[in-house]
Amino acid sequence: MITQVENPILEIHDLTVSYDQNPVLWNVDLSLPAGNLVGILGPNGAGKSTLIKSIMGLIPPTSGYVKIFDKPLNDVRARISYVPQRESVDWNFPASVLDVVMMGTYGKLGLFRRPGKKEKDLAMRSLEQVGMTGFAKRQISELSGGQQQRVFIARALAQEADLYLMDEPFAGVDMATETAIFQLLKDMASAGKTVIVVHHDIHSAMNFFDWLIMLNLHLVASGPKETVMNEEMLRKTYGGKLNLLTRVTDLIRQKDFNPLKG
Numbered sequence: 001m002i003t004q005v006e007n008p009i010l011e012i013h014d015l016t017v018s019y020d021q022n023p024v025l026w027n028v029d030l031s032l033p034a035g036n037l038v039g040i041l042g043p044n045g046a047g048k049s050t051l052i053k054s055i056m057g058l059i060p061p062t063s064g065y066v067k068i069f070d071k072p073l074n075d076v077r078a079r080i081s082y083v084p085q086r087e088s089v090d091w092n093f094p095a096s097v098l099d100v101v102m103m104g105t106y107g108k109l110g111l112f113r114r115p116g117k118k119e120k121d122l123a124m125r126s127l128e129q130v131g132m133t134g135f136a137k138r139q140i141s142e143l144s145g146g147q148q149q150r151v152f153i154a155r156a157l158a159q160e161a162d163l164y165l166m167d168e169p170f171a172g173v174d175m176a177t178e179t180a181i182f183q184l185l186k187d188m189a190s191a192g193k194t195v196i197v198v199h200h201d202i203h204s205a206m207n208f209f210d211w212l213i214m215l216n217l218h219l220v221a222s223g224p225k226e227t228v229m230n231e232e233m234l235r236k237t238y239g240g241k242l243n244l245l246t247r248v249t250d251l252i253r254q255k256d257f258n259p260l261k262g
């Protein structure tokens with residue numbers, strides 16, 4: 001079940017991606033409209049991070065192509081913000097929280113301008129949005145995992161991009177913060193940005209995302225949440241992981257659960 005759209009903000013055509021000549025993503029064809037909060041769901045090893053990395057041009061495709069805003073990635077890089085998984089970053093790098101968030105503003109500054117008051121204000125506003133203002137002068141190495149994650153999201157906000165790609169931004173973040181940041185991302189999507197998030201929890205995915213990409217080495221589904229979140233698609237995505245499926249399909253059947261709301 002794959003919904004294709006006209007004038008997509010992101011178009012992926014026949015994308016196959018391999019590590020050491022072994023394909024881990026096969027023939028992915030999808031397109032996304034602007035102004036959506038998009039969740040990428042799938043079991044461990046499904047290729048979710050690989051998909052994000054290949055959209056960002058970090059892994060060359062074996063076949064196929066990606067177009068963003070109808071252009072190749074290199075023409076539009078400044079309009080894209082990427083939040084990698086927290087574990088993939090060296091957090092012992094000596095930098096303050098404010099420095100890290102200010103880095104988000106550099107792309108728009110150009111080569112020879114140094115960040116000034118405008119950039120600092122933007123960075124502070126971004127920290128405020130993730131509830132981290134009080135930590136601005138702290139070293140990033142001194143923060144908890146969840147706090148580091150929030151700083152990373154603030155850096156992405158300071159980038160003022162049009163397309164955001166976030167790889168498990170909620171790993172290690174507490175529930176209250178997750179809900180607050182989801183709301184923030186939803187507001188960004190309502191303002192016309194496209195936010196794509198690799199996410200593990202199907203329950204919160206049903207509440208928060210507008211559009212879901214369901215992946216298991218192949219693309220199982222891509223479309224508005226209400227059209228793709230059903231038992232058949234979950235079974236195709238998660239296969240025999242029946243405990244999980246039972247829990248989720250029970251949730252879908254619950255009278256008070258309405259996947260259209262939220």
Ligand SMILES: Nc1ncnc2c1ncn2[C@@H]1O[C@H](COP(=O)(O)OP(=O)(O)OP(=O)(O)O)[C@@H](O)[C@H]1O
Binds near residue numbers: 019043044045050
């Ligand atoms: N650098 C790499 N070299 C070789 N194989 C890799 C590499 N990175 C990922 N893989 C393999 O590619 C497959 C897809 O990995 P990927 O990290 O994209 O999955 P994922 O859906 O993000 O998983 P998770 O939910 O566990 O983070 C896995 O089988 C993984 O072992």
